Structures are given as C-alpha cells and as structure tokens.
Amino acid sequence: xxxxxxxxxxxxxxxxxxxxxxxxxxxxxxxxxxxxxxxxxxxxxxxxxxxxxxxxxxxxxxxxxxxxxxxxxxxxxxxxxxxxxxxxxxxxxxxxxxxxxxxxxxxxxxxxxxxxxxxxxxxxxxxxxxxxxxxxxxxxxxxxxxxxxxxxxxxxxxxxxxxxxxxxxxxxxxxxxxxxxxxxxxxxxxxxxxxxxxxxxxxxxxxxxxxxxxxxxxxxxxxxxxxxxxx
Amino acid sequence: xxxxxxxxxxxxxxxxxxxxxxxxxxxxxxxxxxxxxxxxxxxxxxxxxxxxxxxxxxxxxxxxxxxxxxxxxxxxxxxxxxxxxxxxxxxxxxxxxxxxxxxxxxxxxxxxxxxxxxxxxxxxxxxxxxxxxxxxxxxxxxxxxxxxxxxxxxxxxxxxxxxxxxxxxxxxxxxxxxxxxxxxxxxxxxxxxxxxxxxxxxxxxxxxxxxxxxxxxxxxxxxxxxxxxxx
DNA sequence: CAGAAATCGTTTATTGATTCACAATAGCGG
DNA sequence: CCGCTATTGTGAATCAATAAACGATTTCTG
Ligand SMILES: NC(=O)c1ccc[n+]([C@@H]2O[C@H](COP(=O)([O-])OP(=O)(O)OC[C@H]3O[C@@H](n4cnc5c(N)ncnc54)[C@H](O)[C@@H]3O)[C@@H](O)[C@H]2O)c1
Ligand SMILES: NC(=O)c1ccc[n+]([C@@H]2O[C@H](COP(=O)([O-])OP(=O)(O)OC[C@H]3O[C@@H](n4cnc5c(N)ncnc54)[C@H](O)[C@@H]3O)[C@@H](O)[C@H]2O)c1
Numbered sequence: 070x071x072x073x074x075x076x077x078x079x080x081x082x083x084x085x086x087x088x089x090x091x092x093x094x095x096x097x098x099x100x101x102x103x104x105x106x107x108x109x110x111x112x113x114x115x116x117x118x119x120x121x122x123x124x125x126x127x128x129x130x131x132x133x134x135x136x137x138x139x140x141x142x143x144x145x146x147x148x149x150x151x152x153x154x155x156x157x158x159x160x161x162x163x164x165x166x167x168x169x170x171x172x173x174x175x176x177x178x179x180x181x182x183x184x185x186x187x188x189x190x191x192x193x194x195x196x197x198x199x200x201x202x203x204x205x206x207x208x209x210x211x212x213x214x215x216x217x218x219x220x221x222x223x224x225x226x227x228x229x230x231x232x233x234x235x236x237x238x239x240x241x242x243x244x245x246x247x248x249x250x251x252x253x254x255x256x257x258x259x260x261x262x263x264x265x266x267x268x269x270x271x272x273x274x275x276x277x278x279x280x281x282x283x284x285x286x287x288x289x290x291x292x293x294x295x296x297x298x299x300x
Numbered sequence: 301x302x303x304x305x306x307x308x309x310x311x312x313x314x315x316x317x318x319x320x321x322x323x324x325x326x327x328x329x330x331x332x333x334x335x336x337x338x339x340x341x342x343x344x345x346x347x348x349x350x351x352x353x354x355x356x357x358x359x360x361x362x363x364x365x366x367x368x369x370x371x372x373x374x375x376x377x378x379x380x381x382x383x384x385x386x387x388x389x390x391x392x393x394x395x396x397x398x399x400x401x402x403x404x405x406x407x408x409x410x411x412x413x414x415x416x417x418x419x420x421x422x423x424x425x426x427x428x429x430x431x432x433x434x435x436x437x438x439x440x441x442x443x444x445x446x447x448x449x450x451x452x453x454x455x456x457x458x459x460x461x462x463x464x465x466x467x468x469x470x471x472x473x474x475x476x477x478x479x480x481x482x483x484x485x486x487x488x489x490x491x492x493x494x495x496x497x498x499x500x501x502x503x504x505x506x507x508x509x510x511x512x513x514x515x516x517x518x519x520x521x522x523x524x525x526x527x528x529x530x531x
Numbered sequence: 532c533a534g535a536a537a538t539c540g541t542t543t544a545t546t547g548a549t550t551c552a553c554a555a556t557a558g559c560g561g
Numbered sequence: 562c563c564g565c566t567a568t569t570g571t572g573a574a575t576c577a578a579t580a581a582a583c584g585a586t587t588t589c590t591g
Contacts, residue, residue, distance in 0.1 A: 332537095332538070332539095333538080333539080334538090344538090344539095345540095345541095348538090348539065348540065348541090349540090349541085351539095352539095352540065352541080357539085357540085358538080358539055358540090359538085359539075360537070360538040360539045360540090361536080361537050361538050361539085362537095362538080362539095363538080363539090364539095
C-alpha cells in the first residue's frame with residue numbers, strides 16, 4: 070500500500086496529527102491545506118503532497134475530511150497491533166520521560182526500565198517496572214521489544230546500545246551525547262540536547278535569520294500558492 | 301570574518317568539538333578528516349568543507365592541528381563574552397535540564413528559572429534560582445538574557461514564549477509539543493520528543509533502512525575519498 | 532635527492548526535498 | 562443552469578545539501 074515515508078515526512082505527519090486532533094476536538098470536520106501548513110512551517114503544496122502520499126484525497130472546494138486524515142496517519146505511523154519499548158537509565162531524564170510517556174499511547178507501550186543502581190529497581194510508574202541490566206536480554210527477547218530508549222551517562226551508552234541491539238531491538242532513541250555504532254538494520258534517532266542548546270545560542274546571537282519556518286506564515290496568509298497570473 | 305553558518309553546519313561543528321575534546325584528552329595533537337567523519341556520519345569531503353568554512357587549514361599528509369580546530373569552533377559557536385539563558389517550567393524535564401546544564405559551560409550560563417508554582421521558588425541548583433513569572437520580564441531585560449528554554453505544559457507554552465520574546469530573548473529552545481508563533485527575528489529550536497518517539501517506532505518497524513549515518517562508516521573505512529583513477 | 536603515498540582544497544556532479552505553477556475539479560451565488 | 566472562485570493534484574523548476582572527483586601539496590622512504 071503506502072510506500073516507505075522519508076524521515077522528514079514522518080516528522081510532519083506526527084505534527085499534522087497533533088494539529089488535526091486539536092481541530093477535531095474543537096468541532097471541525099474538514100480542513101484545508103493552508104490551515105495545516107502554518108503551524109508545521111511548510112507551504113500548502115507540501116501539505117497536499119504529504120496527504121497524497123498518505124493515499125488520501127480531498128475535494129477541491131471542500132478540503133480534506135479530518136477523520137480520513139487521522140485514520141490514514143494512524144495507519145502509517147502506528148503499529149498494527151502493539152509495539153513495545155524499554156528505557157535504560159532511570160536518572161533525571163529517564164524518569165521524566167517515563168512519567169511523561171508511560172500509558173500515553175495505546176500502540177506503543179514502555180514495557181520496562183533498566184538501571185544498574187539497585188535502589189531504582191521495582192515499580193516506577195503504573196505499568197512499568199525497573200529491573201537490573203541482567204534481565205534486559207531476556208525481557209527484550211521475550212516481549213519482542215522493538216524500541217530502546219537510552220538515557221544512561223555517555224560512558225555507558227555504547228555498551229547499553231550493543232546489549233539492546235544484540236537482544237533484538239531495531240530502533241534506538243539515544244539521549245547520550247555521542248553517535249552510537251550499531252548494526253546496519255537498526256535505526257538510531259539521536260536527541261542531542263547539547264547540540265540543540267548550542268544551536269539556539271548561536272542563532273540567538275545572529276540577527277540574520279535562517280529560513281526558520283517563518284516564511285510559511287506569509288505564504289499561507291496571502292495564499293501565494295494560487296497562480297498569480299502575470300500580464 | 302567567518303560567514304553565517306547553516307543549521308546543519310552548526311550541528312556538525314558541535315559534534316566535531318566534542319569529538320576533538322576527547323581526542324585531545326587522549327593525547328592526540330592532530331587529526332585527519334577521515335577520523336572525524338565516522339562518528340558524525342558524513343564523508344571526509346564534508347569534514348574538509350566544514351573546516352574550510354571555519355577558516356582553518358590543514359597540511360596534506362599531516363592533518364589538522366586539534367588545538368586550531370577547537371579554537372576556530374569556539375570562535376564560531378561560543379559567545380565572545382558570555383551569554384545568558386533562562387528556563388521556564390521547573391517540572392520533571394526542566395529540573396533534569398537544569399541539573400545537567402547548569403555550570404557546564406563558561407560561555408552560556410543558565411541564569412535563572414521560573415515557575416508558577418511557588419513551592420519551586422528559591423535555589424534549585426548552584427548558581428541558579430527559581431522565581432515567579434512576574435519577575436521574568438525584569439530579570440530577562442536587566443541581564444540581557446538571549447536564550448529562553450520552555451519546559452512548561454503545552455497550554456502555557458505560547459504565553460510563556462510571548463513573554464520571553466517581549467522581554468527580549470532572540471532564541472528559544474522549545475520542548476512543548478507545538479510550534480510557537482514568534483516574531484521574525486527570534487530563532488526557535490523545537491525539541492519534539494513525541495515526534496522523535498514516533499519516528500523511532502516507525503523506522504524500527506521498517507527493516508528497509510534510510511540513509512542512517514551508516515554509509516559513512518564504509519566510506520571512511522575504505523577511504524573511497526581518494527580518486528580511484530580508472531584505466 | 533627522487534619517487535611513492537597520503538591527504539588536503541576546491542570544483543563539479545548528484546541527490547533529494549521543496550516550491551512553483553497551473554490544469555482539473557467541485558462547490559456556490561445569481 | 563452557468564459562470565466564478567476556491568482548492569486540489571501533480572509535473573516541472575528550483576534549491577540546498579551532500580558526495581564524488583581530482584589536481585596540488587606535503588611527508589615519508591629508500
Ligand atoms: N538531563 C539532561 O538534561 C541531559 C541533557 C543532555 C544530555 N543528557 C544525557 O542523557 C543521559 C542521562 O542524563 P541524566 O541527567 O538522566 O543522568 P543521570 O545521572 O541523572 O541518570 C543516569 C542513570 O543511568 C544509570 N546508569 C548508569 N550507568 C548505567 C548502565 N551501565 N546501565 C544502566 N543504567 C546505568 C544511573 O544509575 C542513573 O540512574 C546522559 O548521557 C546525559 O549526557 C541529559
Ligand atoms: N517530561 C518529558 O519527558 C516530556 C516529553 C515530551 C514532551 N514534554 C513536554 O515538556 C513540557 C514539560 O514537561 P514536564 O514533564 O516537565 O511537565 P511537568 O508537569 O513535570 O512540569 C511542568 C512545570 O511547569 C510549571 N508551569 C505550569 N504552567 C506554568 C506557567 N504558565 N509558567 C511557568 N511555569 C509553569 C509547573 O508548575 C511545572 O513545574 C511539556 O510541555 C511536555 O509536553 C515532556
């Protein structure tokens with residue numbers, strides 16, 4: 070059915086979804102491409118193209134049905150049955166993530182957490198226990214866990230990543246400030262807060278703005294997407 | 301002197317620096333482009349190009365002086381004197397960030413934190429106090445704070461962003477799951493953990509890998525950069 | 532000292548994503 | 562029922578980022 074989406078496309082779909090959910094809760098049934106483009110920071114054409122890739126069709130003067138879009142995005146992004154993740158490193162950051170994400174989604178469940186520190190073992194948040202690292206391979210294998218979240222200190226990150234990959238995960242969300250060496254088939258998403266911080270500091274100091282999602286506002290406001298036929 | 305760097309370039313420079321610091325601490329004096337490219341996930345040519353933009357020169361066969369590179373990166377990324385940031389929303393995530401980042405850099409100081417909840421007011425971490433929101437405009441203005449970190453719940457994020465922009469910050473690091481509306485001249489870096497999570501889940505489910513920094517390993521290993529002259 | 536090997540600097544191509552442009556289409560008002 | 566307008570769908574053009582290519586340069590080795 071739908072072909073493989075690119076990283077950028079997946080990012081936008083995630084944003085569209087959150088926006089659509091809010092619109093739906095506000096009572097809207099349909100939406101136009103120029104409504105979606107502003108908060109995501111792209112042009113209406115980009116939105117239409119993304120929706121096309123989803124396999125959805127709109128109606129020229131009537132827009133897209135929000136229900137259809139949500140269903141199509143869910144089919145693309147969410148696991149058909151259910152998908153499990155584990156988190157390793159129940160420190161400041163790990164605990165914040167667990168608190169925030171546990172039980173938030175039906176289709177992606179944070180199944181367990183791990184830490185070397187025995188004082189962290191036991192129940193952490195509802196539906197998620199913390200174990201010693203020795204339990205990791207068994208639990209990941211038994212529950213067919215596909216996603217690993219790494220929130221251990223830098224020095225331990227590579228070891229943990231290797232354990233997770235060996236145990237069979239195929240996706241890693243890495244918060245440690247280094248690039249992990251992983252097998253070819255494992256997808257790694259690095260959330261590098263140090264880099265993000267340095268980026269903001271740099272651009273905050275430089276008044277000349279990069280294309281910073283700002284141009285889209287203008288585009289949508291004046292709806293430049295339509296051909297302004299010359300002559 | 302050095303021209304404005306692109307977002308991607310700044311990201312790579314941040315990574316180069318951390319790598320170079322480790323190499324230096326291990327006693328190295330010089331480095332080759334193919335050593336830097338692997339952990340950053342690019343080709344040697346890209347590394348050379350970045351270094352060129354820094355205004356540094358290497359010596360064929362002898363590599364680049366690590367000291368020079370670090371100095372050039374610091375000149376590009378770090379504020380000449382000192383730069384201040386504030387954080388708004390001392391919850392799980394905010395506290396994790398404060399603990400991690402406070403006092404970590406000479407050139408970028410987390411000067412203060414803010415929260416609506418009075419129980420959070422007072423000293424949080426060494427060198428960083430927490431105040432009520434009413435103090436925000438005054439402190440940001442008086443200390444010429446340039447960077448604001450937003451870790452409040454989604455519903456409060458836009459209000460906080462507006463306050464910060466009005467008070468004069470020119471860069472925002474936003475952890476709330478929405479796109480902020482800000483004046484033209486303010487740079488916003490969104491750290492969208494929900495999207496990151498959904499991305500990993502998606503690609504973990506899809507064995508066909510995207511260009512995921514993996515090809516660079518091969519390139520560097522076999523040093524394909526050199527012309528393999530045909531005939 | 533000469534020739535080989537490695538590495539840099541830079542120009543040129545490639546790639547992939549985004550935007551533009553506009554024909555096709557459907558609602559809407561008279 | 563008929564133009565009129567707003568909006569979609571999509572091929573072509575543009576753009577930015579990356580990789581390839583290769584001559585120039587320097588060290589190293591015999
Ligand atoms: N907290 C932040 O705001 C922040 C910002 C940027 C980067 N990071 C990175 O995120 C990671 C975690 O940061 P943090 O602030 O939560 O650190 P933290 O010290 O609060 O927590 C680390 C946790 O990992 C556990 N741990 C240590 N070694 C382990 C191992 N081998 N296996 C399993 N668990 C182990 C520790 O017991 C601790 O509970 C670090 O790599 C840090 O560089 C954090
Ligand atoms: N914690 C995570 O792992 C995580 C993950 C994804 C996204 N986020 C986002 O990060 C933000 C913070 O998450 P959190 O887990 O730290 O939440 P939290 O509830 O633990 O902390 C929020 C803090 O903000 C304060 N606050 C509320 N309204 C405020 C206002 N108007 N002005 C100043 N302070 C205010 C609260 O008192 C609280 O201390 C949220 O937007 C959340 O969606 C967090």
